[in-house]
Amino acid sequence: MKQVSTNQHAWVIVAASFFSLFLNAGLCYAAGVLHVRLVETYPQNVYSVAWLGSILVSLTALAGPVASLVINLYDCRTCAVLAGILGFIGFVGSYFAPNLPSLFVTYALIVGLGLGLSNTSSVVILGYYFKEDTSVAAGITVTGGGLGMFVYPVLTDFLLETYGLRGTFLILGGVVFQSCVCGMLMRPSEFEHSRREMFLSGQNRRQLVIHAISGGDYTQCCSILTNIPFLLLVFSYFTVSLATSSLYLYLPDYFVQRGASLQTASFSLSVSGIGSIVSRLTTGFAANDPRIGSILLLAGMTGLIGVLALFINLFSVTSAGQLSYGFLLGLYTGGLWVVSGPSALSLLGVERLATGFGLLMLSIGLGYLVGPPLAGLVFQASNQHSSLFLFCAAMCFTATVCTFLTAVAGSGSDKLVKDSMSQKQTDIDVDVVCNDVDASFHLENGFCVDVDKPHFVPEEEKLVLEKT
Known part of the structure; x- marks a missing residue:
């Protein structure tokens, strides 16, 4: 590869x-x-x-x-x-x-x-x-x-x-x-x-x-489904998607119930776009720092979204507070999508990235689909917005715990992925030399082999490999 x-x-x-x-x-x-x-x-x-x-x-x-x-x-x-x-x-x-x-x-x-x-x-x-x-x-x-x-x-x-x-x-x-x-x-x-x-x-x-x-083959498929750190990451994104989809859907209605105009309530969501753009840029650079990493950032952001859901009452009294809440919500939710790809890459490697990221997106989609109706049932049972936001906070804190477990369990697998990628890059360099020997030659078991008719390369051409 x-x-x-x-x-x-x-x-x-x-x-x-x-x-x-x-x-x-x-x-x-x-x-x-x-x-x-x-x-x-x-x-x-x-x-x-x-x-x-x-x-x-x-x-x-x-x-x-x-x-x-x-x-x-x-x-x-x-x-x-x-x-x-x-x-x-x-x-x-x-x-x-x-x-x-x-x-x-x-x-x-x-x-x-x-x-x-x-x-x-x-x-x-x-x-x-x-x-x-x-x-x-x-x-x-x-x-x-x-x-x-x-x-x-x-x-x-x-x-x-x-x-x-x-x-x-x-x-x-x-x-x-x-x-x-x-x-x-x-x-x-x-x-x-x-x-x-x-x-x-x-x-x-x-x-x-x-x-x-x-x-890939059966082995590669099973390696994804049995990768515990990655499965924890998938569940983390599922639970935080339950929360964020519900927050964005019910937030304007809650602000209107607290006395805000529909225009102010809608504008708070627009302000969240500003926070989202700031977050997407800064999160990318922060996640690139090896001392932080994408998975640790994800744990912090999900926890902060949960805190915002718990203390929403403090922001709902004035228009300035509502707009500030919209900005903070966008600031912490926007970065979630930045670290999704790098997190999957660090846990699975490049060969399984497409399949793994597809499963990750599936979990996010299920969260978006199920979240609002589930939150609606919570609201209908209590007839209070506070219960709804408590549900969102609980989902976010669940995501935080799962992400921390991902970071702990994934530290070893991340090293294995990097070692595997390093070894594959060495094979690529040698394979290039094989192509220089003949366009139809590729590396196999340490020797240049003709893909049309496998055979060993003469001894003098093997020396080219050893020099590399």
């Missing part, structure tokens, strides 16, 4: 991933604006319309395993381009959708799947191009999604007022389609080329299916 070191094109990858997340992940923050117009269009189906936005947002994470399958079979470029095509087809289909059930297919399912493919491919490819500064690259990249928090709600509102719901769908389809350009800039890494050649050569259909699902 090959992994390229950081080079000039790696920063092209960062730019492409940044704009891919801006065009796709940022669109999730416009779902609420579209929801208002959809309710006006279908007033007799308010409950069904609410599920449209919920499925759309959840699929951005639930589609992680599908994205992993595409990446394992092909590469991140194919996954990113497919995301743009699906987004375009989904929005254009929504323009022609004759009724609400059709929108569940075109808008919720197809567009949501496209957004999910973009999210996963834009993060996974960073692990293939950055051996050391993965956290910095991730911090810069996911800021694109934070920037989308500002642009898309305002843009969508303008389009709805100017062109109506159908016209907005059509224009958004054209905007999302531009992410295909970003995808084409994601040149497959040497690791992806090597992996694809190895797994597609001489495999039957059954082996290809196993490779597509797990990124």
